[in-house]
Amino acid sequence: MSVHTVKNGMNVRPDNVYVIPPNAFMSLIDGHFKLSPRLKAPRGGAFAIDFFFTTLAAIYKNNSIGVILSGNATDGTLGLKAIKAEGGITFAQDDSAKFPGMPKNAYDSGYADFRLSPQKIAKEIALLTKIPYSGLPTAKIHEQGENNIIDAELLKKLLAIVKSKKGVDFFGQYKQAMIYRRVLRRVVLNKCKTLRDYILILESNEKEVHELYNDFLINVTTFFRDPEFFTTLEKQVLPALLKNRNDDDPIRIWIAGCATGEEAYSVAICLKDFLQARDEDYPFQIFASDLDLEAIEKARLGIYTGNTLQNVRPQQLTQYFKKLNHHYQIEKNIRELCIFSQHNLLKDPPFSQMDIISCQNVLIYLEPAPQQTILQIFHYALKPSGYLFLGKAETVAGATDLFDARDEEIKIYARRNTKAPWAQLSNSTPGLASSPPVTRSMPRQKVNIEGEMSKLLLDRFVWPSVILNQNLNIIQFYGVTSPYLGPLVGKASLNVLKMIQQDLLVYLRTLLAEARKTGMPASKDGIILTHNNVTREIIIEVVPKKVENEFFFLVVFKENLAYDLPSPGKKPIADQKSKIIMRLQGELEQSREVIRTTSEEYESTHEDLQAHTEELLSANEELKSTNEELETSKEELQSTNEELTSINEELERRNNELKASQSYAKAITDTVNSPFLVLTSNLQVKSANNSFYNTFQLTPAKTDGHSIFDLNGQAWDDSIVRRSLSTLLGKKTAYLEFEFTKYFPGIGELAFVVNMHKLTVGDNPAEFLILLALINISEAVRSNNELKKINNHLIEFTFGVSHDLQEPLRKIMTFANLLSGRKLSDEVAEQYVAKINRAVERVSTLVQATVQYSSLLKGHQQEFKSVDLNKTTKDICKDLELMIEEKHAAIHIEHLPVVNGEPVLLHQVFYNIIKNALKFSNKDPIIKITTERPPIAAYTQYHLKKGRHYVAIRIQDNGIGFDQQYADNIFSLYKRLDDDKKVKGAGMGLSICKKIVEDHEGAIFAKGIKNRGATFTILLPTP
DSSP states (O other), rough: EEEEOOOOOBBTTTTTTOOOOOOOEEEEEEEEEEEEOOOOOOOOOOOOOHHHHHHHHHHHHOOOOEEEEEEESTTTTTHHHHHHTTTOOEEETTTOOSOHHHHHHHHHHOOOSEEEEEHHHHHHHHTTTSSSSOOOOOOGGOOTTTTOOOOHHHHHHHHHHHHHHHHHTTTTTBBBBHHHHHHHHHHHHHHHHHHHHHHHHHHHHHHHHHHHHHHOOOOOTTTTTOOOHHHHIIIIIHHHTTTTTOTTSSSEEEEESTTTTHHHHHHHHHHHHHHHHOOOOOOEEEEEEESOOOHHHHHTTTTEEGGTTTOOOHHHHHHHHEETTEEEOOOHHHHHEEEEEETTTTTSOOOOSSSEEEEOOSGGGBBBBHHHHHHHHHHHHHEEEEEEEEEEOOOOOOTTEEEEEEETTEEEEEEEEOOOOOOOOSSOOTTTTSOOOOTTTTOOOOHHHHHHHHHHHHHTSOOOEEETTTBBBBBEEOOOOOTTTTOOSSOOOBHHHHHBBBBHHHHHHHHHHHHHHSSSSSSEEEEEEEETEEEEEEEEEEEEETTTTTTEEEEEEEOOOOHHHHOOOOOOOHHHHHHHHHHHHHHHHHHHHHHHHHHHHHHHHHHHHHHHHHHHHHHHHHHHHHHHHHHHHHHHHHHHHHHHHHHHHHHHHHHHHHHHHHHHHHHHHSSSOOEEEETTTTTTTEOOOOOHHHTOOOHHHHTTTTTTTGGGEEEEETTHHHHHHHHTTTSSEEEEEEEEEEEEETTEEEEEEEEEEEEEETTOOOEEEEEEEEEOOOHHHHHHHHHHHHHHHHHHHHHHHHOOOOOOHHHHHHHHHHHHHHHHOOHHHHHHHHHHHHHHHHHHHHHHHHHHHHHHHHHHHOOOOOHHHHHHHHHHHHHTHHHHHHHHHEEEEEEOOOEEEEEHHHHHHHHHHHHHHHHHHOOOEEEEEEEEEEOTHHHHHHTOOOOEEEEEEEEOOSOOOOGGGGGGGGGTTTOOOOOOTTSSOSHHHHHHHHHHHHHTOOOEEEETTTTTEEEEEEEEEOO
């Protein structure tokens, strides 16, 4: 097959291999590749495989197949999760991978369907392509054509199996397209041709039921997934909630559908940062719930791979996470703020009194009716001032009377203070609870006249009645039941058989048994009851009701108002006697029926007890046999335990030896004065010694676990270092040595001789460490550069001296020969002698300046102290007083600062510059000496020391000036830009000034305009 490097817009063709180019993100849209710049996450790293798989799954849904082969780190895991969530198939390479990090992490995370060798992966994919695996249906399932392998009735049966095993009803509540996609995925994975074949597997395989259930619940999430949500939370919602809030009133947040906890922990971190920034300390509670118990368990552990932390800022990663090998765990103080629980939004009672509810990307999987139910539940659960956040594809369209939209784009809603219809949960009992539980913290509602009158009707005009559960405990009273029911002396009980009047016990027991048996109402009339000396005839009626496999009974006590009691003192007439006899006969027949029924129940119970006794005897024999086997197993376990104890002791001894060796090795590396670094095979820092931390001003937290190229603001990301590491990783050599010079921010320029060694760990050549020993040669390099500089000065100095001394010496010899070889008049002789004296004076000046410059080159240690430049310039003006008067000069001096330096040398600097301003002047020279603070750019331009304070002293004159192109030459040895031979000087004054200023860690520079003057600026440090 042909191999291509992907280009933007390139078509995808069969039987070709495409390779992503460097520093790019790649996606596949409509059969074309699309490239975009690869962006680094805030904490570093760019997960290109996750990006490609995620975009592939979003577009191609269940037609996507993801394969993770050999590679380090964790890239690709979230991408497989996205493919699996959309119904695609996922693979990871097995132990045959040379670098097992990526495929192992994907499989251990549970997002790879198969873990195989590359050869078997290819065969499996070829086999999958032969199984019908069409795209999602556009119509509902029962409207599909004959070619679809999903049948509506069979799907209903399948979901009934899941409900019986997992207790969750996915039929009629979750969208059919999602259910269809997930079921079809499992059908293909199990290589079934029909849904009927797959149902046979489900009925006999608990593990497959669990896998299908997990496929229904899979979610794709990361930390800080939606930046706009957290921005709105910080900028709008939290400030509004904290306004006028009591310090002891906790902020309550419910994350519904929290999956593995990333969103809940992100909200906790966001809230922590928000409160710390405001220097406030409000208590808060985060309740996170999900249907998936396994996801909840992972959330409680709080351990995550690096690719889920792409959006976590570095300071948050340091503050709220701790590193565990290749994973990160949420710090305990954050985990304790989040309460995780398994919760079914459509079945379990909701949390209450919430300030914020976040339910993102949950409603999109549900049908409209369950969505409406959940929104009603959220309205009940929120405080009147509460907020609701939904996912980008979700809305409250069916509940606009309950919520006000605050931002339709971000999907944030505020709770309306209106009464909502109570959303009846699936496990509630119709007719028994028609309103939500009331808490003391709920807002007081207006009086409901209709409800109050209904209550009055129940109390005054409805027959006394009670509602019983299947255990015959009273759960509700209606009307006045005291003539029929009353508490017994002793332990309190609401069991109706213990509270009923004894005269009514037999009747009620019989009616309850009949109603339970037949499922139909049962009643008994003509019952005579005497209560508080009042005799009445009553009717007892029992109405059964079965709700979700549980029986409830309504027991009604009706009084026969037509019952006529005999008058006192009169004998009953014959009809009355007959009526009494008939009633007593009826009661007798009923009593016989009760006795017969009780006897039958007794016989049945006796037979059941006999059968249970036989089963218990058989179980007892089995338990005895099992106990004997356990005794044997116990002996074997004891023997095995002794062996394990011996092995454990040996391992512990070796572990102690290993720890001692590690401590010994660490002590050696920490004792070594040179920086020492250990890298892993993926170039992350495993450890470093103290000299490394001290030299590069780092801490273990900012070093260990980080890539070497990220240290010191990526100063190590150098071509020499990369080339050397690439050579070492290329297996060409196990040892390298090279020199490395680099500027490190906040430290300066450092130079090293780097010795690099690759150390193989164990027998696997793919497992190795890289040892780096750094010999600091920075001082030697600086000394060498300084020597080169001094040597260049000496060469220049020697050349200048030899050149300038020749001319006055030649004149001395010439005029001396003229004096000695001829008879000259006194006037001519005096002229020659004067010229000889001027030449000798020139030589003397040169020699004196040479001695002075040589003294500076020797670099004698000077004792610096505070120098008041006001006093210095005042003394110089006194020294030059005659010259100032002769030139008619005016010198204006501002108040000058105190600097740090050697007084005599600084006196010499200002003396030379002021004297030059007088010498090289036109008539009536004006000299101005001012001071100011140097600009920030001067620190970099003139290599001033960072962290020290400097002042700038400017000396400006109106003399002959100079052309600016010669600004650098005036500070060179023996360089004089003027042509006036009458002006005395050796041409070394400004060179000496520059040398003195640089020895004071300062700088000097000049600006001039021909015949209009010059300005000299001196930068000196302050004490």
